[in-house]
Amino acid sequence: MTRFRSIHAHGMLRVAAATPVATVGDPAANAAAAIALAQQADGRAVDLVVYPELNLTSYAIDDLHMQAAMQRATLAAIEQVRAASEALRPVLLVGAALVREGRLFNCALAIARGRVLGVVPKIFLPNYREYYEKRWFASGAGLTGLTIELNGESVPFGPDLLFAATDLPHFVFHAEICEDYWSPTPPSTTGALAGALVCCNLSASNVVIGKSRERMMLSASQSARAVCAYVYSAAGPGESTTDLAWDGQGSVHELGELLAQSTRFMHDPELVVADVDCERLIQERLRTGTFGDAAIFAGRPETRFRRIAFDHQPDFADTGLSRAIRRFPFVPNDPAKRDEDCYEAFNIQVEGLAKRFVAAGAQRLVIGISGGLDSTHALLVAAKAVDRIGRDRADILGITMPGFATGTESKGNAWALMRALGITAEEIDIKPAARQMLGDLGHPFAGGEPVYDITFENVQAGLRTDYLFRLANQRAGMVVGTGDLSELALGWCTYGVGDQMSHYGVNAGVPKTLIQFLIRWCIDTGQYDAETNRVLDAILAQEISPELVPADETGAMQSTEAKIGPYPLNDFFAHYVIRHGLAPSKIAFLAWHAWQDAAAGAWPQGYPEAKRVAYDLPTIRHWLERFLVRFFQTSQFKRSALPNGPKVSAGGALSPRGDWRAPSDGTAAAWLAELEANCPKA
Numbered sequence: 001m002t003r004f005r006s007i008h009a010h011g012m013l014r015v016a017a018a019t020p021v022a023t024v025g026d027p028a029a030n031a032a033a034a035i036a037l038a039q040q041a042d043g044r045a046v047d048l049v050v051y052p053e054l055n056l057t058s059y060a061i062d063d064l065h066m067q068a069a070m071q072r073a074t075l076a077a078i079e080q081v082r083a084a085s086e087a088l089r090p091v092l093l094v095g096a097a098l099v100r101e102g103r104l105f106n107c108a109l110a111i112a113r114g115r116v117l118g119v120v121p122k123i124f125l126p127n128y129r130e131y132y133e134k135r136w137f138a139s140g141a142g143l144t145g146l147t148i149e150l151n152g153e154s155v156p157f158g159p160d161l162l163f164a165a166t167d168l169p170h171f172v173f174h175a176e177i178c179e180d181y182w183s184p185t186p187p188s189t190t191g192a193l194a195g196a197l198v199c200c201n202l203s204a205s206n207v208v209i210g211k212s213r214e215r216m217m218l219s220a221s222q223s224a225r226a227v228c229a230y231v232y233s234a235a236g237p238g239e240s241t242t243d244l245a246w247d248g249q250g251s252v253h254e255l256g257e258l259l260a261q262s263t264r265f266m267h268d269p270e271l272v273v274a275d276v277d278c279e280r281l282i283q284e285r286l287r288t289g290t291f292g293d294a295a296i297f298a299g300r301p302e303t304r305f306r307r308i309a310f311d312h313q314p315d316f317a318d319t320g321l322s323r324a325i326r327r328f329p330f331v332p333n334d335p336a337k338r339d340e341d342c343y344e345a346f347n348i349q350v351e352g353l354a355k356r357f358v359a360a361g362a363q364r365l366v367i368g369i370s371g372g373l374d375s376t377h378a379l380l381v382a383a384k385a386v387d388r389i390g391r392d393r394a395d396i397l398g399i400t401m402p403g404f405a406t407g408t409e410s411k412g413n414a415w416a417l418m419r420a421l422g423i424t425a426e427e428i429d430i431k432p433a434a435r436q437m438l439g440d441l442g443h444p445f446a447g448g449e450p451v452y453d454i455t456f457e458n459v460q461a462g463l464r465t466d467y468l469f470r471l472a473n474q475r476a477g478m479v480v481g482t483g484d485l486s487e488l489a490l491g492w493c494t495y496g497v498g499d500q501m502s503h504y505g506v507n508a509g510v511p512k513t514l515i516q517f518l519i520r521w522c523i524d525t526g527q528y529d530a531e532t533n534r535v536l537d538a539i540l541a542q543e544i545s546p547e548l549v550p551a552d553e554t555g556a557m558q559s560t561e562a563k564i565g566p567y568p569l570n571d572f573f574a575h576y577v578i579r580h581g582l583a584p585s586k587i588a589f590l591a592w593h594a595w596q597d598a599a600a601g602a603w604p605q606g607y608p609e610a611k612r613v614a615y616d617l618p619t620i621r622h623w624l625e626r627f628l629v630r631f632f633q634t635s636q637f638k639r640s641a642l643p644n645g646p647k648v649s650a651g652g653a654l655s656p657r658g659d660w661r662a663p664s665d666g667t668a669a670a671w672l673a674e675l676e677a678n679c680p681k682a
Helices: 027-043 062-064 070-087 187-193 211-225 279-289 290-297 335-360 373-388 410-422 431-440 453-473 485-490 512-524 532-539 561-564 567-578 584-595 617-635 668-677
Strands: 012-019 048-050 092-098 103-112 115-121 146-150 154-158 161-165 171-178 198-202 229-233 251-253 255-262 270-277 306-310 364-368 396-400 424-427 477-481
Touching: 012 027, 012 251, 012 279, 027 048, 027 092, 027 211, 027 270, 048 198, 048 229, 062 070, 070 092, 070 103, 070 115, 092 146, 092 198, 103 171, 103 410, 115 161, 115 171, 115 306, 146 161, 146 410, 146 485, 146 668, 171 187, 187 211, 187 290, 198 211, 211 229, 211 251, 211 255, 229 485, 251 270, 255 270, 270 279, 279 290, 335 373, 335 477, 335 512, 364 373, 364 453, 373 410, 373 477, 373 512, 373 532, 396 410, 396 431, 396 453, 410 424, 410 532, 410 567, 431 453, 453 477, 485 512, 485 567, 485 617, 512 532, 512 567, 561 567, 567 584, 617 668
Parallel strands: 012 048, 048 092, 115 154, 161 306, 171 198, 198 229, 364 396, 364 477, 396 424
Antiparallel strands: 012 270, 092 103, 103 115, 146 154, 161 171, 229 251, 251 255
C-alpha cells in the first residue's frame, strides 16, 4: 500500500517532449543542451524524454552532414550524453546522423543509465519541396537483425527495435523519425501492433502556416488508431534559418486526446511533461478486437521485432500526477466541447425516441413527471421529438402522481413544467391505492405506525409504473422511461413494475451528471421558452430525492446521495469501470487526484460554486466500496432485463445487448479484495 501514491503502481509513465536550444553544426554544444534538459527531467521524475530529430548533429546543415569532422564530433556528443545518463533516471531518445557500412543514416538513439540501448534508422526520407534528405541519408527499411559499432561497442541497429523495461512491464516504447509518420504507413503502427505502448517521434519539421495543426492531427490520429501514447518533439530555436524556420512544437497524445503541448516559438529550452496511462491503453486494446486482428493481418509483428531490455529501476515514490483528470468524465471542461457533446447527446435521445414513437404506431407518449431531474429531461426530449416529427405536444401525456412524501415544491415544478411545454397534464393521487395495498399486505403503516421500509417505498414506486402502463393501454400510448445510467449502475431503481421498466428508456445511456448539464444546455441555447427555462432553473436547484419517505422531525427530506453517495463520485467510478475496466485502487487513485482539492484543476463552466466540493481519500474509498457492491453484486439482474434505449456516451452503456454483459448472480469479492489490498483507508 505504500506504493498507492506512485504513478508506476497504477500502470502509468511520465514522458516528456524536449525542445533544446540548438547550435548549428556544433554537436558538443547540442549534447550539453540535451544533458541540461535530461537533468531537468530527472528532477521532475520523468521516465522517457524525446528530443527532436538530429538534435545532436543539427538538422538543417545540408552537406555538412557529409563531413568526417561532423561525423566524429557527433560520436563524441553521443558519448557525452551516454556518460551523463549514468546518474539520470530518464531514458533519453536523441537524434544523430551515424555512418554504417558506407552509408549515413538519420537515427534515433535510446540511451539509459550509461548504456546505448539501440539505434533506430529513419525509414521514409522526404525528397520533395524543401527536403533533400536522400542527398545525404540512406533509408533504414529492411535493415533488421543488425548491429552498429558505436564508440567501440556493438549496439542493436534497425527499425525492428522495441525497448522494454524489465522491472516495469508497461514501459515499452518505439521510435520513429519525422517523415515516418507523415507517410501512409507509419512504422509506429507496426511497432504498436508488436507491443509498444508509447510511440515516439523525433522530428525536425520546419514550420509553415497551418503545419502545427497538421502535426497535431497526425499525432492525435496515430495515438487513436494505434491505441497508444504518442510523444512528438519538433526542432525549435537555434536551427539554421537559411531557408526555413522552426517553432519547437512538442506534444503528448493518448488515444486521440491531447495531454500536453509546448509553447511554440520560444527562445528558451522547454520540457513538456505528461503522465500517460499505459494500463488504460492495454485495457483499450483488449476491448478493441480489430487491434488484435490488425496484428494478425500484418503478419504478427511481435515475431519480427527485437525487444531490447533495460532495467529502469523505479522507486515507486509519490511524484504527484502530471495529468489532468476530469472530475466529470462524461462532461468536458472546455465549454465548446461541452456544448458539442450536449448537442449530440440531446439529439441522439430525440432521434431515438422519435423513431420508436413512429415505429410503435402509438398515439401518445406517456411520462411520469415528478419534478426531478430525470423526468424533466425525459419530458424535454419528448417535447423535441414530437416537434421534430410534426406531432402536437398534446400527444404527450404527463402524469404527476403525488405520494406520501411528495414535496409541494417538486409537485409545483412538475405542473409548471407540463403547462409551460403545452402537453396534456393530469394528476393521480396514489396515496389511496398505496394505503389499500399496504393494508392488504398487513404493513404496519396501514395501522398508523411510521414504518418506512423498502416495502413502503416500493409500493409507491410500483404503483406509479403500474398506472403509467395501464394509462398507455387505455390511451394507445407508450411509456417513456426516465431512469438514467447512474441509477442503472447503482441499481437505484425498482425492478419490474417500477422505474426500471418502460417501453423505451430514453435516459438509459445518460449519467446523472450529464443530465444536469443537458438541462443547462437546453436553457443556454434557447431550446424552449422563457417560462420553461424558469422552471428548469428551479428544478436544477432542488435536492435530489426519491420523495418516498416523509421528512424527518427536522423537516429534512429523504436524500438520495446520503444513501448511495454523491453522484459526481458514482459517475466517476462508473466511467472507469464500464469504459476502461480499471482496478478499484487505480480508480481511487484517479478520483483522489481529481477531487482532493476543490481549488485545483478545472470545473465545467456553469457548475454551481456551492457544489464545488472536495473529497478526501477515506470518503472516496468509502463510496467506491459501496459502488462496487452495488454494481457487481446486487444490481446486475435489473440491467439484464433492460428495455430498449439509445446508447449516448462513448463512456459506455449498460444494455445487455450493447456494451455490458455480466452474470446476474456474480460477486464483488475480487474487486473488494483488490481495493482492500492496494488502497489505504487514510
